[in-house]
Amino acid sequence: MLETATALLLAHAATDFLFKTNGLPASRPPAATLILHAVIVLVASQAAxxxxxxxxxxxIAAASLAINTVTAFAMPARLWAFLLDQAAHVATLLAVAFLSPGLFAGGLWAGLDGLPAVMALGAGGIIATAAGGQAVALLVDPWDKSMLPEGLPNGGRLIGLLERSIIYLLIIVGQPAGIGFLIAAKSVLRFETASKDQRAGEYVIVGTLASFGWAMVAGWATLALVSHLPPIGILPQSP
Known part of the structure; x- marks a missing residue:
């Protein structure tokens, strides 16, 4: 069951955050776009x-079409709606894995013992980085961004992506203490902004803490999942 759920989770993460066709949850995509996304879900699930x-x-594709339709047309662009949407997708995957636990074992990849763990690492990486970017953006979206100093186009988004990637990797390789150095480095770099404008400083702090927290939770959740899958021999052993 766990191998099946992991494979389907990777397919979901890839289609929703790498090969997505409908943008953020409330972007009101047309019916054709929703159907195209469902087709991608079908192909990705079969491949996984x-x-x-x-x-x-x-x-799974039919359920994804229904969930995305409700999310796109009936829910606001808010963090809680995004989390509810993702919870519905994950619940669908878990239900399928529970009802058909041998789905992965009967497929082409059944003989590759370490593949489910690799899939878990891939899914965790996508969730930590790309999904985290959407979550943080939705969290801070209600606030006025005109107070922020002018920066590089999409510079903040790229910084967030890089910091979540580093945090995820540090946790996966068993070096979470390195996150403290990353926090210190960003504090120094953002000190001038925070000291000159309290609102801008609080905006940066909230976004940073949310970004770091998301990546840490994703990293530790991935390690927990990997620990219950056949080992691949490249990660530190759990104590």
Whole structure:
């Protein structure tokens, strides 16, 4: 069951955050775009489990179409709506894995013992970085950004992506203490902004803490998942 759930989680993370076609949850995409996204979900799910003869990927695609339609047309662009949307998708994957626990074992990749752990690392990385970017953006979206000093186009987004990537890697390789140095470095670099304008400083602090926290939770959750999958021999052993 866990291998099936992990493979489907990777397919979901890739389609929602790497190959997405509908942007943020409330971007009101047209019906054709939603259907295209569902087709991508179907293909990605089939590729992840290594099977085209199973009905489960079709059920996942249909559920994804329904969830995304409700999210796009009936829910606001807020963090809670984003989290609820993702919870619905994950619940669908878990239900399929529970009902068809041997789905992955009956596919093309069944003989690759370390592949589920690699898939877990990939899914965790996407969730930590790309999904984290959407979550943080939705968290700070209600606030006025005109108070922030002019910077590079998309500079803040790229910084957030890089810091979440570093945090995720530090946790995966068993060196979470390095996160403290990253916090110190960013504090020094952002000190001038925070000291000159309290509102801008608080905006930066909230965004930074949310970004760091998201990546840390994603990293530790990934390690917990990997610990229950066949080992791949490249990660530190859990004590």
């Amino acid at each position: 489990i290594g099977r085209v003869d199973a009905w489960e990927p079709l059920a």
